[in-house]
Amino acid sequence: DAGVTQSPTHLIKTRGQQVTLRCSPKSGHDTVSWYQQALGQGPQFIFQYYEEEERQRGNFPDRFSGHQFPNYSSELNVNALLLGDSALYLCASSPRGGAIYNEQFFGPGTRLTVL
Amino acid sequence: DAKTTQPPSMDCAEGRAANLPCNHSTISGNEYVYWYRQIHSQGPQYIIHGLKNNETNEMASLIITEDRKSSTLILPHATLRDTAVYYCIVRAISGNTGKLIFGQGTTLQVKP
Numbered sequence: 001d002a003g004v005t006q007s008p009t010h011l012i013k014t015r016g017q018q019v020t021l022r023c024s025p026k027s028g029h030d031t032v033s034w035y036q037q038a039l040g041q042g043p044q045f046i047f048q049y050y051e052e053e054e055r056q057r058g059n060f061p062d063r064f065s066g067h068q069f070p071n072y073s074s075e076l077n078v079n080a081l082l083l084g085d086s087a088l089y090l091c092a093s094s095p096r097g098g099a100i101y102n103e104q105f106f107g108p109g110t111r112l113t114v115l
Numbered sequence: 116d117a118k119t120t121q122p123p124s125m126d127c128a129e130g131r132a133a134n135l136p137c138n139h140s141t142i143s144g145n146e147y148v149y150w151y152r153q154i155h156s157q158g159p160q161y162i163i164h165g166l167k168n169n170e171t172n173e174m175a176s177l178i179i180t181e182d183r184k185s186s187t188l189i190l191p192h193a194t195l196r197d198t199a200v201y202y203c204i205v206r207a208i209s210g211n212t213g214k215l216i217f218g219q220g221t222t223l224q225v226k227p
Contacts, residue, residue, distance in 0.1 A: 004158070033214065042202060042217030043159065056214055090158050106158025
Protein backbone atom coordinates (compact mmCIF):
# COMPACT_ATOMS: atom_id res chain seq x y z
CA ASP A 1 0.00 0.00 0.00
CA ALA A 2 1.57 3.27 -1.16
CA GLY A 3 -0.25 5.39 1.38
CA VAL A 4 -1.38 8.88 0.39
CA THR A 5 0.39 10.13 -2.71
CA GLN A 6 0.50 13.66 -4.06
CA SER A 7 1.73 15.14 -7.30
CA PRO A 8 3.69 17.03 -8.26
CA THR A 9 6.26 17.25 -5.46
CA HIS A 10 7.27 20.79 -6.30
CA LEU A 11 5.75 23.43 -8.54
CA ILE A 12 6.72 26.96 -9.53
CA LYS A 13 4.12 29.33 -10.95
CA THR A 14 3.83 33.05 -11.55
CA ARG A 15 1.21 35.43 -10.19
CA GLY A 16 -2.13 35.22 -11.97
CA GLN A 17 -1.64 31.68 -13.20
CA GLN A 18 -3.76 28.68 -12.29
CA VAL A 19 -2.54 25.44 -10.69
CA THR A 20 -3.92 21.94 -10.17
CA LEU A 21 -2.60 19.65 -7.46
CA ARG A 22 -3.48 15.96 -7.25
CA CYS A 23 -3.98 13.50 -4.43
CA SER A 24 -4.52 9.75 -4.37
CA PRO A 25 -5.88 8.53 -1.04
CA LYS A 26 -4.73 5.50 0.87
CA SER A 27 -6.38 2.29 -0.27
CA GLY A 28 -9.77 1.87 1.35
CA HIS A 29 -10.17 5.56 2.19
CA ASP A 30 -13.13 7.52 0.83
CA THR A 31 -12.59 11.00 2.31
CA VAL A 32 -9.99 13.55 1.24
CA SER A 33 -9.09 16.78 3.03
CA TRP A 34 -6.79 19.52 1.81
CA TYR A 35 -4.62 21.76 3.99
CA GLN A 36 -2.38 24.74 3.29
CA GLN A 37 0.78 25.14 5.35
CA ALA A 38 2.67 28.41 5.10
CA LEU A 39 6.29 28.44 6.19
CA GLY A 40 6.60 28.25 9.96
CA GLN A 41 2.86 27.80 10.51
CA GLY A 42 0.62 24.85 11.27
CA PRO A 43 -1.54 23.41 8.48
CA GLN A 44 -4.79 25.28 7.77
CA PHE A 45 -7.88 23.37 6.63
CA ILE A 46 -9.04 24.30 3.12
CA PHE A 47 -11.88 21.85 2.44
CA GLN A 48 -12.92 18.23 2.54
CA TYR A 49 -14.45 15.96 -0.10
CA TYR A 50 -16.66 12.98 0.53
CA GLU A 51 -18.88 11.16 -1.95
CA GLU A 52 -17.58 13.48 -4.69
CA GLU A 53 -18.93 16.58 -2.98
CA GLU A 54 -17.38 19.35 -0.91
CA ARG A 55 -18.64 18.67 2.57
CA GLN A 56 -16.83 21.22 4.69
CA ARG A 57 -14.80 24.33 3.91
CA GLY A 58 -12.35 26.45 5.83
CA ASN A 59 -11.79 30.19 5.53
CA PHE A 60 -10.43 30.24 1.99
CA PRO A 61 -11.64 32.29 -1.01
CA ASP A 62 -13.46 30.88 -3.99
CA ARG A 63 -10.19 30.89 -5.92
CA PHE A 64 -9.61 27.60 -4.16
CA SER A 65 -11.76 24.82 -5.58
CA GLY A 66 -11.60 21.09 -5.73
CA HIS A 67 -12.97 17.91 -7.10
CA GLN A 68 -13.24 14.30 -6.06
CA PHE A 69 -13.44 11.51 -8.60
CA PRO A 70 -15.34 8.21 -8.38
CA ASN A 71 -12.10 6.43 -7.44
CA TYR A 72 -11.83 8.83 -4.44
CA SER A 73 -8.80 10.67 -5.78
CA SER A 74 -8.98 14.44 -5.59
CA GLU A 75 -7.72 17.63 -7.16
CA LEU A 76 -7.14 21.05 -5.66
CA ASN A 77 -7.34 23.98 -8.07
CA VAL A 78 -6.17 27.48 -7.30
CA ASN A 79 -6.95 30.31 -9.73
CA ALA A 80 -5.39 33.75 -10.05
CA LEU A 81 -2.39 32.82 -7.95
CA LEU A 82 -1.06 35.33 -5.44
CA LEU A 83 2.38 35.46 -3.86
CA GLY A 84 0.70 34.54 -0.56
CA ASP A 85 -0.44 31.23 -2.01
CA SER A 86 3.13 29.98 -1.78
CA ALA A 87 2.94 27.11 0.70
CA LEU A 88 3.06 23.39 1.25
CA TYR A 89 -0.28 21.86 0.25
CA LEU A 90 -1.13 18.71 2.16
CA CYS A 91 -3.69 16.08 1.36
CA ALA A 92 -5.10 13.81 4.05
CA SER A 93 -7.29 10.77 3.54
CA SER A 94 -9.45 8.81 5.92
CA PRO A 95 -12.02 6.01 5.81
CA ARG A 96 -15.69 6.00 6.70
CA GLY A 97 -16.38 9.63 6.05
CA GLY A 98 -13.44 10.90 8.07
CA ALA A 99 -14.94 10.34 11.48
CA ILE A 100 -12.01 8.44 13.00
CA TYR A 101 -9.01 10.69 13.68
CA ASN A 102 -6.41 8.06 14.25
CA GLU A 103 -7.15 6.68 10.81
CA GLN A 104 -6.38 9.97 9.03
CA PHE A 105 -3.19 9.84 7.00
CA PHE A 106 -1.34 12.71 5.40
CA GLY A 107 0.60 12.74 2.17
CA PRO A 108 4.06 14.32 1.80
CA GLY A 109 2.61 17.48 0.27
CA THR A 110 3.18 19.61 -2.81
CA ARG A 111 5.46 22.61 -2.40
CA LEU A 112 4.00 25.50 -4.45
CA THR A 113 6.10 28.58 -5.08
CA VAL A 114 4.47 31.62 -6.67
CA LEU A 115 6.83 34.18 -8.18
CA ASP B 116 -13.27 23.57 19.34
CA ALA B 117 -11.17 24.40 22.37
CA LYS B 118 -7.99 26.38 21.86
CA THR B 119 -4.63 24.92 22.84
CA THR B 120 -1.42 26.58 24.01
CA GLN B 121 2.01 24.99 23.59
CA PRO B 122 5.55 26.25 24.15
CA PRO B 123 7.13 27.18 20.80
CA SER B 124 10.24 25.09 21.29
CA MET B 125 11.93 22.54 23.55
CA ASP B 126 15.21 20.66 23.66
CA CYS B 127 15.78 17.12 24.86
CA ALA B 128 18.90 14.97 25.18
CA GLU B 129 18.92 11.78 23.16
CA GLY B 130 17.85 8.79 25.26
CA ARG B 131 16.07 10.91 27.82
CA ALA B 132 12.32 11.35 28.17
CA ALA B 133 10.77 14.25 26.29
CA ASN B 134 7.79 15.81 28.05
CA LEU B 135 5.72 18.12 25.87
CA PRO B 136 3.03 20.15 27.65
CA CYS B 137 -0.25 21.44 26.27
CA ASN B 138 -2.77 23.74 27.88
CA HIS B 139 -6.43 23.37 26.91
CA SER B 140 -8.25 25.10 29.74
CA THR B 141 -11.50 25.59 27.77
CA ILE B 142 -11.88 21.94 26.80
CA SER B 143 -15.44 20.58 26.86
CA GLY B 144 -16.60 17.26 28.21
CA ASN B 145 -17.03 15.69 24.77
CA GLU B 146 -13.67 16.81 23.41
CA TYR B 147 -10.66 14.58 23.05
CA VAL B 148 -6.99 15.55 23.11
CA TYR B 149 -5.04 14.46 20.03
CA TRP B 150 -1.35 14.70 19.30
CA TYR B 151 0.22 14.77 15.87
CA ARG B 152 3.79 15.39 14.84
CA GLN B 153 5.37 16.65 11.65
CA ILE B 154 8.89 15.70 10.77
CA HIS B 155 10.60 18.16 8.44
CA SER B 156 9.29 18.02 4.87
CA GLN B 157 6.71 15.35 5.67
CA GLY B 158 2.97 15.40 6.36
CA PRO B 159 1.68 15.29 9.95
CA GLN B 160 1.53 11.88 11.60
CA TYR B 161 -0.97 10.75 14.25
CA ILE B 162 0.64 9.86 17.60
CA ILE B 163 -2.01 9.29 20.26
CA HIS B 164 -5.32 10.56 21.63
CA GLY B 165 -7.25 10.43 24.89
CA LEU B 166 -10.33 11.65 26.70
CA LYS B 167 -9.58 11.61 30.43
CA ASN B 168 -7.57 8.51 31.20
CA ASN B 169 -3.86 8.22 30.61
CA GLU B 170 -3.06 6.45 27.36
CA THR B 171 0.00 4.62 26.08
CA ASN B 172 0.91 3.14 22.73
CA GLU B 173 4.09 2.08 20.98
CA MET B 174 5.02 5.67 20.20
CA ALA B 175 4.22 7.66 23.33
CA SER B 176 2.24 8.16 26.52
CA LEU B 177 -0.41 10.80 27.10
CA ILE B 178 -1.05 12.13 30.58
CA ILE B 179 -4.22 14.21 31.03
CA THR B 180 -4.75 16.09 34.29
CA GLU B 181 -7.80 15.24 36.36
CA ASP B 182 -9.50 18.56 35.50
CA ARG B 183 -8.59 17.92 31.81
CA LYS B 184 -7.29 21.47 31.43
CA SER B 185 -3.82 20.35 30.42
CA SER B 186 -1.95 17.33 29.14
CA THR B 187 1.58 16.10 28.58
CA LEU B 188 2.89 13.97 25.74
CA ILE B 189 5.77 11.79 26.84
CA LEU B 190 8.31 10.24 24.49
CA PRO B 191 10.03 7.85 26.92
CA HIS B 192 13.40 7.52 25.19
CA ALA B 193 13.79 10.29 22.64
CA THR B 194 15.92 9.64 19.57
CA LEU B 195 17.25 12.02 16.94
CA ARG B 196 14.41 10.84 14.67
CA ASP B 197 11.90 12.31 17.14
CA THR B 198 13.03 15.83 16.19
CA ALA B 199 9.82 17.33 14.81
CA VAL B 200 7.00 19.82 15.38
CA TYR B 201 4.43 18.39 17.79
CA TYR B 202 0.82 19.56 17.62
CA CYS B 203 -1.75 19.25 20.39
CA ILE B 204 -5.33 19.35 19.03
CA VAL B 205 -8.65 19.32 20.86
CA ARG B 206 -11.72 18.16 19.00
CA ALA B 207 -15.12 16.61 19.62
CA ILE B 208 -15.21 12.95 18.69
CA SER B 209 -18.78 12.88 17.40
CA GLY B 210 -20.65 14.92 14.85
CA ASN B 211 -17.55 15.94 13.01
CA THR B 212 -15.94 15.06 9.74
CA GLY B 213 -12.30 14.78 10.69
CA LYS B 214 -11.31 18.41 10.15
CA LEU B 215 -8.20 19.18 12.19
CA ILE B 216 -7.37 22.63 13.55
CA PHE B 217 -3.61 22.98 14.01
CA GLY B 218 -1.93 25.62 16.13
CA GLN B 219 1.74 26.58 15.99
CA GLY B 220 2.90 23.46 17.78
CA THR B 221 6.10 22.81 19.73
CA THR B 222 9.37 22.29 17.87
CA LEU B 223 11.22 19.53 19.70
CA GLN B 224 14.94 19.33 19.06
CA VAL B 225 16.55 16.11 20.25
CA LYS B 226 20.28 16.60 20.73
CA PRO B 227 23.01 13.93 20.85
